[in-house]
Amino acid sequence: MKKLPSSTAKRSSCSVATALDVFGDKWTLLIVRDIGLFGRHRNKEFQASKEGIPSNILANRLKSLQEKGLIRRVPYQNNPPRYEYFLTEAGEDLVPIVRAMAQWSAEHVAGIRLPKKVAR
Amino acid sequence: MKKLPSSTAKRSSCSVATALDVFGDKWTLLIVRDIGLFGRHRNKEFQASKEGIPSNILANRLKSLQEKGLIRRVPYQNNPPRYEYFLTEAGEDLVPIVRAMAQWSAEHVAGIRLPKKVAR
Numbered sequence: 547m548k549k550l551p552s553s554t555a556k557r558s559s560c561s562v563a564t565a566l567d568v569f570g571d572k573w574t575l576l577i578v579r580d581i582g583l584f585g586r587h588r589n590k591e592f593q594a595s596k597e598g599i600p601s602n603i604l605a606n607r608l609k610s611l612q613e614k615g616l617i618r619r620v621p622y623q624n625n626p627p628r629y630e631y632f633l634t635e636a637g638e639d640l641v642p643i644v645r646a647m648a649q650w651s652a653e654h655v656a657g658i659r660l661p662k663k664v665a666r
Numbered sequence: 667m668k669k670l671p672s673s674t675a676k677r678s679s680c681s682v683a684t685a686l687d688v689f690g691d692k693w694t695l696l697i698v699r700d701i702g703l704f705g706r707h708r709n710k711e712f713q714a715s716k717e718g719i720p721s722n723i724l725a726n727r728l729k730s731l732q733e734k735g736l737i738r739r740v741p742y743q744n745n746p747p748r749y750e751y752f753l754t755e756a757g758e759d760l761v762p763i764v765r766a767m768a769q770w771s772a773e774h775v776a777g778i779r780l781p782k783k784v785a786r
Contacts, residue, residue, distance in 0.1 A: 552777035565767035572690040597677040647685035657672035
């Protein structure tokens with residue numbers, strides 16, 4: 547399996563800092579959630595998620611996730627071109643982290659419950 | 667154990683989104699790393715970490731982490747007042763997430779290795 551290049555580490559060689567260099571923001575792991583837990587694969591599905599991701603941020607994160615090899619896209623329509631997005635193996639390995647975050651919220655934030663898709 | 671208030675969820679009631687509302691940025695979990703994995707507790711120790719956290723961001727994140735009940739501070743000097751920071755129970759529960767992130771990088775990014783303090 548091809549690894550992300552060492553230039554991925556922006557701030558230090560620390561494994562934690564490098565992970566945050568890749569997905570340390572409010573939106574990237576929501577796309578991983580949408581694909582990996584909720585089975586959403588299309589631009590419109592991501593935009594329909596209730597957090598209301600701005601379209602420019604969505605486009606930026608999809609591009610960045612592809613460049614890093616965490617997602618890949620597959621055309622499902624040609625004219626105009628439209629794509630579905632899937633997690634690569636490196637992207638799939640983020641799903642347990644997303645689950646752990648969900649469990650943390652459900653345990654520590656009032657009113658937050660774990661949906662079945664996360665809890666399995 | 668007191669939970670974070672439901673107002674913590676900024677964008678939706680999704681457990682994943684709520685977690686990212688709390689710590690979805692490049693710096694917050696580095697402070698959790700410093701305290702929980704590296705035994706750093708003082709302002710100067712955080713600033714000495716090799717990622718070079720800007721002092722205004724450090725002050726902002728320490729304040730926010732305290733307000734959310736993820737860290738608590740204990741004075742170690744009175745004049746001028748100086749504090750040491752420790753993880754609360756909710757903060758300690760972020761450490762496994764930090765470890766999982768570290769393991770992800772070590773597995774998927776070239777040249778990133780897992781330090782002993784993370785790997786235990």
